[in-house]
Amino acid sequence: MTEAILIMLTLGGVCGAVLSIASKVFYVYEDPRIAQIEYYTAGANCGGCGYAGCSAAAVAVINGKASPNVCVVGDAESAASIAEIMGLDAGSVESAISYNTCKGGERKEEKFSYIGVATCKAASSLYGGKNVCGVGCIGMGDCVKACNFDAIKIGEETIPVIDSNKCVGCGACVKACPKNILSVKTMSERLLEFNNIDGKLAPCSQTCPAEINIPKYISQIIKGDYQGAVNTIRERNPLLLSCGRVCPHPCETYCRRGIVDDSVSINQLKRFVADYEMNSGKRFPITCAPDTGEKVAVIGGGPAGLSCAYFLRRLGHSVTIFEAMPTLGGIIKYGIPEYRLPKKVLDWEIEGIVNLGIEVKTDTKLGRDVDLQSLFASDFKAVFLGIGAWNDYALGIDGENLKGSWKGINFLSSVANGRKITIKEKKAAVVGGGNSAIDCVRTLVRKGAKEVYIVYRRTRKEMPANEVEIIAAEHEGIKFVFLAAPTKVIGNKNGEITHLEYLTMELGEPDASGRRRPVPIEGSETTLEIDMLITAIGQSPDISFIDKDSDLKELKTTRWKTIDNDPLILQANLPYIFTAGDCATGPSLVVDAIGGGRRAARSIHLYLTQAEEEESENKIEPVENALYKKHIPESIFETLEGVVKKPRVTMPELPVEERIKTMDEVDLVISEKEALTEADRCLDCCRICYNKETTETQA
Amino acid sequence: MAKSIAYEFGKGLWKEIPPFRLVLGLCPVLAVTTSLQNGVGMGLATTFVLVCSNILVSMLRKVIPSKVRIACFIIIIATFVTVVELLMQAYAYTLYLQLGIFIPLIVVNCLVLGRAEAFAYKNPIIHSLSDGLGMGIGFTLSLGALGAVREIIGSGELLGYSVFGSSFKPFTFLIEAPGAFVCLGLMLAIMNLASKK
Amino acid sequence: MREMIKMVLVLTILSSFSGGLLAALKNGTQEKIEYQELQNVKGPAIEKILEGCENDPIVDRFKVADGEQERSFFVGIFDGKPKSIAFETYGKGFAGKVGVIVGVNLEDGSMLGAQVTTHNETPGVGSKAQDDPSFVSQFANKTVTDSFGVKPDGGNIDAIAGATITSRGVCMAVTEAGEIYKRLKPEIVKQLEKFNK
Amino acid sequence: MIKQKKLIVSHAPFIHNGSKISIKNYHIMLAALPALLAGIYYYGIQAVGVIGLSISFSVFWELAFNLIAKSEKRIGDGSSAVIGVVFAMMLPATAPWWIILIGTFVAIIIGREIFGGIGSNPFNPAVLGIAIIALSWKEYFDFNQALINFDMDFNMFYPLAALKSFGASSISSISVFDLMLGKQAGAIGAVFGIGIIIGGLYLIAKGIIRWEICFSFIAGIFLTSMTFAMFAPTTYAGPFFHLFTGYTLLGIFFLSPEDSSSPVNKMPMILYGLGCGILTILIRNIGVYADGILYAILIMNIINPLIDKIKPKAFGKV
Amino acid sequence: MLKKPCFNLTKHKLEYESVKEFSSSILEVPLSEKSILFFDVSQEVEIKPDDPLSVKQDDLLKTGEKFLPFKDKSSKYLTSSVTGKISSINTFQSDYGKKYISITVNKEKEEIVCDKFSKKSKEPTIANASEFLSCIPGGISENILSNTGEIKTLFVCGTDNDLFSVTNQYIVSSKIESLKKGIEILKNITGIDNIILVVNKYLEQTALNAEIKTEVINSEYPSSLPKLIVKELLNMELPQDKSFIDIGVDFISAEAVAAITQAYNTGKVPVDKIITFVKKDGYKLLAKARIGTPIKNLCAACDTAIDNNDRLIIGGPMTGSAIYTDDYPILNNTDAVIVQAADNISRTSDYPCINCGTCVMACPARLSVNILVRYLEAGLYEIADDEYDLSACIECGLCSYVCISQIPIFQYIKLGKYELAKIKAKAAEEVDD
Amino acid sequence: MGDYILLAVSCILVNNILLAQYLGNCPFLGTSKKMETAIGMAMAVIFVLVLAGTITWITDTYLLKKFGLEYLRTIAFILVIASLVQFVEMFLKKSIPALYAGLGIFLPLITTNCAVMGACLINIKEEYTFIEALVSSFSYAVGFGLALILFAGVRERVLIARVPKPLQDTSIALVVAGMIALAFYAFKGMA
Known part of the structure; x- marks a missing residue:
């Protein structure tokens, strides 16, 4: 007994001593993080990560060659722990799974029969593969063979189908x-993904300024996965309720179905799912990447600012919105009348965005309440300017400032703010042909104006306002005065407006924009009896803050008073300033501002994450091969075979008699059944393939 | 964070059943599974060591410095292995003879050390206990299954009783060393096939 | 330094603790183990050789020093007299040692029989030496002090088919037994007196 | 848009010399015919049964595996049938049906299919099959015992077993010519030496098996057995005896040159053949087994991937 | 010729075609309505197919007129082979990453021959040759035209690379004088002294009679592949990491040499190409067509209808490439066009390698094709290169030709090389970062 | 001398530690996917096993047997081996980094390699003398290395074959190992 204890004591002691001395004598410095990281890998030495064992993988993480989620067996927890050790941007830790972006499958057409090595790689190296579509799936299943987790199979349509339960996102x-x-992308990467000229994109998706994956959400609607559809839209557009109402949907112009009959009512479908969420009584959760600790100031709480803040927040940055007005929303709050976009709806939507953890400072104006100095002092690393365009252009004619004369945006926001304006029984004229002009006239009608004119210097065909809006205005009894250029406002001695004098025009040669330039007819002066005049001929940003802020002296502007930026990466000449929305582009679509906000968010994200590495170079790489505002030529068809005509669902709206009395929402949401019918009209286009409908399947 | 105790126990029985899923501790698996009895005996011995060492490692995990943790694990495991060895000599001598050198070699069974390192050193006692128990039982089941297959086909008997009658000419290849490898390999494949569905 | 001391300390305490524990356990089980060992390894062979004896040969055993070694002898009491003894010798087999128990009738020096105890031979071939009674039965009733050999070597024993080496090993062991018997006979007789009640 | 004609696109070359696996395999079966016919002549209808069962079971196992694994069915190429034929050549005429069933299972499924089918097996499937069943049921491969019921006009015994047990003197009475004619106990296709040689030469001439392996195999046997015989002529037999007994010739012409488990470069082929020859005699002379061909080939199969790394320097390689 | 002999102790033999077996008449293919000019953009790293071109639709091109598609980025030019207006410009993706700009020209009624060359080239000089003649039939390498003095030996190939084709042999047999003169011109303008005509045994006498410096090579495929010509005539194997120019060797086809003579004789840039055409039934004939003529016009002129599931091959049967559209034009290096009927097409199979070793015996580059192909099948291109010498392959296609499993080995090898190049490029990029 | 050669042959081929004694299978399967790794591991095992065999023999003879503490063999041996391996690893890492890169990285795998421990125990069980223990340790290690390298050669080929999915990797490797064990029957009776 004693012997045993003694022997073991000696043995243990000797071994312990030898080892501890040896560890001192033969000490070699090794990054302590290697051991720590190895501790968190699964320890199975499975090789799934592509490195020779867990230890090698740990070294690769230390050297920055592998990401914290290198271990394909380990769960999110271990990845998070590793990221913590590395002190890395934890944004890349989010789990990712593989997505198939090609919808070709069986409907694709082939240009030849292929004999030979049955792998996609081999097939694609001969003339890009047998498909007519140069970018689509070849369908020989290289991905299936590559998958170590049995998560992919070639589905019935001969395109890969991914089992999301088995996929670990190893890539x-x-x-x-x-x-x-x-593609295997983390949420952050997906949020920052941009349409690409090599993309598998339907014409609608190519057109959408926000680059929403339209076919995807429509097919999700068909499957009844409304939440999925909402999430799909939210990857690109946080303001889906608003866009569903006010977006002029350029996508529908390029809808292939429109070649045969009417384009799919894409925007209605978006509105349908958006309203579905709102009416469902709960918010679908929105996930955000782990906090990065970087602070960004967003100036302006309009669509661009909200979009940018939303994406930055989802990327894990801390965002503060500075809004000059009492509430967020910007132009869509103050410039779009209630009957088009009810404030209740907008507030609900903005609440959802702010709830992601965005700090909001209202009634705070750049140049008045804050300046760059104070922002930098509060640790903001980048500034996004989304201040919109709030200065109405003036007509530049006599009598413009008489009593009863308004500026478009000013008028609309006053109405929105609930200021008392006497409109009842007034005769009003609105100068301009854009959407704000129409908004003004329709507001006037609802506020009880007796007669409402719209005065536009070209013809109806050239009116930039949305067609539906014009039609609605016509229905509501607006009188249109075309080919009229106001020359003078005539007032009485009280300084109140009585008449508007204008010249009649005729159309001349087309100008640079392709519209025929109006030429005044000499001596055709006519007067129109009015007591209220609203000029809505366009706006420019209010950039008065530049002069007030010494730090912003250098900020370049354009001759349209917009802030000059790189059109692709949206960085201004001051590297820490990014702009998007109307203040950068001039007045434009809401969805343009939203898309711009997202692009700015990408740039800011890169600016913040790259800044440490390359202090000297603040230039951000533009998205490679971006399909920004372009179309893929081969995807634009002129004829379409195999499509059976089916009528488009008509949009329900309030009857004219009712709607002109109140500011209630005019356009109503389509029913679920109608939404499904409409979604079914979608041809599920990809770049060049689409679902052919045969009469047999209809029967 | 911590998963349920039932989960820790259950995973050893199917999801991570050694040595089919966690390919650890192969040597005894191949060597002693010439019969069901040997397989189960070895499995139980391993289970005992696994459970005890898991508990002790988990208990002492705060005390053991990480640099000498492997040495400490080994001492703990070796102690329990010797306990098993002595007990087996005293109370199950025939089995001890059959298992021979593989009893002391439990100490280097990667399964035991692996669980101590990968699980017990990081988890509380109860979890470690259920993990050890689950893994141990899983290991025993695997060994038993392999032993049974080899015994039935390789010698036509099970637990000493003739299965097919006397006219059966046993496929003695399975009892021999090469047979052990092949049999385990094929069983592994069947497991893979089964778990795919 | 502090850490180093802690490492050494933990390791030392742990190992000495385990040493103590094991020593205690060993003390507790020693008796049992020794009995088990004899009972299981040599028991069946001794029983067969000393068939019909009135005592438990494993209990009635004595040790005789043979040079540096100590050899155990098991006593078989027939008709109330310790007439026979059995003891173990080793020969070299196909794969390692082959243990053979040889029983000798002290009265005429004839062999009661020989039985193979421990071996590592190929199952089904060399193992027949233990399982197949026809081979070992050749030794019965021969004089122990003879020299034995297999027939291919010009000896007098039929080798097991396909297991010449094993057979040779057994013969070697039996031959050695004869030599030991010759050498130690006086001492054995002296010891046997004790059992002569 | 006028529909373009759909042409076939494939990769060069666009012509092929027309060789086919099936033709190759039929040639191998043809080459086995002389030896098999002799076996049938000596052992009668029983031998026909064994051969027939062996071929059909082999094909059956491959088909069964293809059905279960849902892989492409390729029994038409005759490769399983060849394994069946070679397997049958190594069986005694008295082999019971179940041994053939299990043996072909081992050969086809474990020896080949689970490695990925034709061309992937690292070991010769037929050798593996025989080795495993001979290990399990020795009594059926003890040719003296197995063929005890055959009454022949010559002294019927298995020469290698005699050599092993009683030394070279016991076989001194046997003439090499008798052995060549098949006047010995042995497997169906292994006794008629001349037949096997004819078949083997035919295969070499057709370019189906590689002469380097065969000739170096023979060289290995000659070298080693002569060395042994020189030192102890009474214990060890001479080269011609070794060449014409047991599976030797079968090993030389049908087993060792099996495509998938043998090397293809010149030097490795010679090493491989030599190795087979040397090991065969080593096992026969100092090992426990009477016939060493099977294990010699298995050992060389294992070494094959290593020695096949010896290859000529590639074009323009510095 | 393509039959396997009954007893084959030796390896398979494939003899080159002899021009003497052909009827001497040559078929003239009429000028097509549409011609297509291909401009290779895959080699030029900085040029992308969607870069703006310096020519546009409706530009008029004259016969023999040269133009630079990417004026600002590359000095490479194309020679128009017809007179006509550009009707469309597209990109064409060929195999293994090769990309072309295809310029379709609609034929004008009247042919106008561009006179820039005749004005500038009274005397042959290297300057006017490189300015106008890089697109002549048969092709001529930039190294010859740039005249850097690196080339010590220039082989004039009077042999055809691939089986079936006899284009260059035809030139040797019918235009030997022109060839002789062309060699003189080349000697003068490039200063390369050692210009050797390479022929096989069929034309040995013709060449000797003309008193041109000649070497005769083996008439067995693939001995007229450039690497094997160097091996046979200079007794050296081109080291893997070196190009021909590194060892002072270059090649020019006999057709190109004859074209040079023609150019300086007539003052016009030659635009006609000699093509060996193989019909579906294996009947071979020689045709002469403008560069840029679509294959379908060639086929029509040769009375061959293309049906569904036929195979249309540009180049020889061993190294050519199958095309998927008969709108594909004849290029200046299109020596042969083969049409195979649907029921006469050798198929490939997805049988695994059975390790028979026939390919190893056939391989002139001494590769372990049997193992190599397994690694390539598994997609392990780096191991295939490091351990099994993927890049030593000289691309003769014999391995696939003899493969008993009918594995498309050659395709695997080409794919492997292509993928390997991509992997290496990526690795190099990462190193740069 | 002849005895030692016989012992060596027996330990390398006939009683091969991997294929006949089933010891050290985990690293056998783990390190045999590539030839390079296999060679590295083989060298590491040879190196360590000779050292371990010697030290454990000394420990057993002069420490445990002397005090009649044979039952502490397991714990003592493993402690000695583990410390030895760790010591060697640290030593190599510091002093001979080149050797460490080729061989040292396998050392952690050896701690739990039952081939090492098993061979040491066999040395004691068979009551070898010191020289015999040395020879057998070395030979066992060589046998391990030989089997490992041969196995790696075959496995490299199997890795690129079209093995059915359920059989891939470990499963087919075990079958191959079985076949190699079978082939090693060739050496039966040679020592």
Whole structure:
């Protein structure tokens, strides 16, 4: 007994001593993080990560060659722990799974029969593969073979189907695919993804300024996955309720179905799912990447600012919105009348965005309440300017400032703010042909104006306002005065407006914009009897703050008083300033501002995350091969075979008699059944393939 | 964070059943599974060591410095292995003879050390206990299954009783060393096939 | 330094603790183990050789020093007299040692029989030496002090088919037994007196 | 838009010399015919049964595996049938049906299919099959015992077993010519030496098996057995005896040159053949087994991937 | 010729075609309504197919007129082979990352021959040759035209690279004088002294009679592949990491040499190409067509209808490439066009390698094709290169030709090389970062 | 001398530690996917096993047997081996980094390699003398290395074959190991 204890004591002691001395004598410095990271890997030495064992993988993480989620077996927890050790941007820790972006499958057409090595790589190296579509799936299943987790199979339509339960997002399939139809992206990467000229994109998606994946959400609607559809839209557009109401949907112009009959009512479908969420009584959760600790100031709480703040927040940055007005919303709050976009709806939507953890400072104006100095002092690293365009252009004619004369935006926001304006029984004229002009006239009608004119210097065909809006205005009894250029406002001695004098025009040669330039007819002066005049001929940003802020002296502007920026990366000449929305582009669509906000968010994200590495170079790389505001020529068809005509769902709206009395919402949401019918009209287009409808399947 | 105790126990029985899923501790698996009895005996011995060492490691995990943790684990495991060895000599001598050198070699069974390192050192006692128990039982089941297959086909008997009658000519290949490898390999494949569905 | 001391300390305490524990356990089980060992390894062979004896040969055993070694002898009491003894010798087999128990009738020096105890031979071939009674039965009733060999070597024992080496090993062991018997006979007789009640 | 004609696109070359696996396999079966016919002549209808069962079971197992694994069915190429034929050549005429069933299972499924089918097996499937069943049921491969019921006009015994047990003197009475004619106990296709040689030469001439392996195999046997015989002529037999007994010739012409488990470069082929020959005699002379061909080939199969790394310097390689 | 002999102790033999077996008449293919000019943009790293071109639709091109599609970025030019207006400009993706700009020209009624060359080239000089003649039939390498003095030996190939084709042999047999003169011109303008005509045994006598410096090579495929010509005539194997120019060797086809003579004789840039045409039934004939003529016009002129599931091959049967559209034009290096009927097409199979070793015996580059192909099948291109010498392959296609499993080995090898190049490029990029 | 050669042959081929004694299978399967790794591991095992065999023999003979503490063999041996391996690893890492890169990285795998421990125990069980223990340790290690390298060669080929999915990797490797064990029957009776 004693012997045993003694022997073991000696043995243990000797071994312990030898080891501890040896560890001192033979000490070699090794990054302590290697051991720590290895501790968190699964320890199975499975090789799934592509490194020779867990220890090698740990070294790769330390050297920055692998990301914290290198271990494909380990769960999110271990990845988070590793990221913590590395002190890395934890944004990349989010779990990712593989997505198939090609919808070709069986409907794709082939240009030849292929004999030979049955792998996608081999097939694609001969003339890009047998498909007519140069970018689509080849369908020989290289991805299936590459997957170590049995998560991919070639589905019935001969395109890969991914089992999201088994996929670990290792990316082996992405590497195997010669056509890049698979993508493994984290949420952050997906949020920052931009349409690409090599993309598998339907014409509608190419057109949408916010780059929403339209076919995807429509097919989700068909499947009844409304939440999925909402999430799909939210990856690109946080303001889906608003856009569903006010977006002029340029996407529908390019809808292939429109070649045969009417385009799919894409925006209605968006509105349908957006309203579905709102009416469902709960908010679908929105996930955000872990906090990065970087602070960004967003100046302006309009669509661009909200969009930018939303994406930055989802990328994990801390965002503060500074809004000059008492509430957020900007132009869509103050410039779009209640009957088009009820304030209740907008507030609900903005609340959802702010709830992600965005700090809001209202009644705070740049140049008045804050300046760059104070922002930098509060640790803001980048500034987004989304201040909109709030200065109405003046007509520049006599009598413009008489009593009863308004500026468009000013008028609309006054109405929105509930200021008392006497409109009842007034005769009003609105100068301009854009959407704000129409908004003004329709507001006037609802506020009880007796007669409402719209005075526009070209013809109806050239009116930039949305067609539906014009039609609605016509229905509501607006009188249109075309080819009229106001020359003078005539007032009485009280300084009140009595008449508007204008010249009649005729159309001349087309100008640079392709519209025929109006030429005044000499001596055709006519007067119109009015007592209220609203000029809505366009706006420019209010950039008065530049002069008030010494730090902003250098900020370049354009001759339209917009802030000059790189049109692709939206960085101003001061590297920490990014702009988007109307203040950068001049008055434009809401959805343009939203898309701009997202692009700015990407740039800011890169600016913040790259800044440490390359202090000297603040230039951000533009998105490679971006399809910004372009179309892929081969995807634009002129004829379409195999499509059976089906009528478009008509949008329900309030009857004219009712709607002109109140500011209630005019356009109503379509029913679920109608939404499904409409969604079913979608041809589920990809770049060049689409679902052919045969009469047989209809029967 | 911590998963349920039932989960820790259950995973050893199917999801991570050693040595089929966690390919650890192969040597005894191959060597002693010439019969069901040997397989189960070895499995139980391993289970005992696994559970005890898991508990002790988990208890002492705050005390053991991480640099000498492997040495400490080994001492703990070796102690329990010797306990098993002595007990087996005293009360199950025939089995001890059959298992031979593989009893002391439990100490280097990667399964035991692996669980201590990968689980017990990071988890509380109860979890470690259920993990050890689950893994141990899973290991025993695997060994038993392999032993049964080899015994039935390789010698036509199970637990000493003739299965197919005397006219059966046993496929003795399975009892021999190469047979052990092949049999385990094929069983592994069947497990893979089964778990795919 | 502090950490180093802690490492050494933990390791030392742990190992000495385990040493103590094991020593205690060993003390507690020693008796049992020794009995088990004899009972299981040599028991069946001794029983067969000393068939019909009135005592438990494993209990009635004595040790005789043979040079540096100590050899155990098991006593078989027939008709109330310690007439026979059995003891173990080793020969070299196909794969390692082959243990053979040889029983000798002290009265005429004839062999009661020989039985293989421990071996590592190929199952089904060399193992027949233990399982197949026809081979070992050749030794019965031969004089122990003879020299034995297999027939291919010009000896007098039929080798097991396919297991010449094993057979040779057994013969070697039996031959050695004869030599030991010759060498130690006086001492054995002296010891046997004790059992002569 | 006028529809473009759909042409076939494939990769160069656009012509092929027309060789086919099935033709190759039929040639191998043809080459086995002389030896098999002799076996049938000696052992009668029983031998026909064994051969027939062996071929059909082999094909059956491959088909069964293809059905279960849902892989492409390729039994038409005759490769399983070849394994069946070679397997049958190594069986005694008295082999019971179940041994053939299990043996072909081992050969086809474990020896080949689970490695990925034709071309992927690292070991010769037929050798593996025989080795495993001979290990399990020795009594059926003890040719003296197995063929005890055959009454022949010559002294019927298995020469290698005699050599192993009683030394070279016991076989001194046997003439090499008798052995060549098949006047010995042995497997169906292994006794008629001349037949096997004819078949083997035919295969070499057709370019189906590689002469380097065969000739170096023979060289290995000659070298080693002569060395042994020189030192102890009474214990060890001479080269011609070794060449014409047991599976030797079968090993030389039908087993060792099996495509998938043998090397293809010149030097490795010679090493491989030599190795087979040397090991065969080593096992026969100092090992426990009477016939060493099977294990010699298995050992060389294992070494094959290593020695096949010896290859000529590639074009323009510095 | 393509039959396997009954007993084959030796390896398979494939003999080159002899021009003497052809009827001497040559078929003239009429000028097509539309011609297509291909401009290779895959080699030029900085040029992308969607970069703006310096020519546009409706530009008029004259016969023999040269134009630079990417004026600002590259000095490479194209020679128009017809007179006509550009009707469309597209990109064409060929195999293994090759990309062309295809310029379709609609034929004008009247042919106008561009006279820039005749004005500038009274005397042959290297300057006017490189300015106008890089697109002549048969092609001529930039190294010859740039005249850097690196080339010590220039081989004039009077042999055809691939089986079936006899284009260059035809030139040797019918235009030997022109060839002789062309060699003189080349000697003068490039200063390369050692210009050797390479022929096989069929034309040995013709060449000797003309008293041109000649070497005769083996008439067995693939001995007229450039690397093997160097091996046979200079007795050296081109080291893997070196190009021909590194060892002072270059090649020019006999057709190109004859074209040079023609150019300086007539003052016009030659635009006619000699093509060996193989019909569906294997009947071979020689045709002469403008560069840029679509294959379908060639086929029509040769009375061959293309049907569904036929195979249309540009180049020889061993190294050519199958095309998917008969709108594909004849290029200046299109020596042969083969049409195979649907029921006469050799198929490939997805049988695994059975390790028979026939390919190893056939391989002139001494590769372990049997193992190589397994690594390539598994997509392990780096191991295939490091351990099994993927890049030593000289691309003759014999391995696939003899493969008993009918594995498309050659395709695997080409794909492997292509993918390997991509991997290496990516690695190099990462190193740069 | 002849005895030692016989012992060596027996330990390398006939009683091969991997294929006949089933010891050290985890690293056998783990490090045999690539030839390079296999060679590295083989060298590491040879190196460590010779050292371990010697030290454990000394420990057993002069420490445990002397005090009649054979039952502490397991714990003593493993402690000694583990410390030895760790010591060697640290030593190599510091002093001979080149060797460490080729061989040292396998050392952690050896701690739990039952081939090492098993061979040491066999040395004691068979009551070898010191020289015999040395020879057998070395030979066992060589046998391990030989089997490992041969196995790696075959496995490299199997890795690129079209093995059915359920059989891939470990499963087929075990079958191959079985076949190699079978082939090693060739050496039966040679020592």
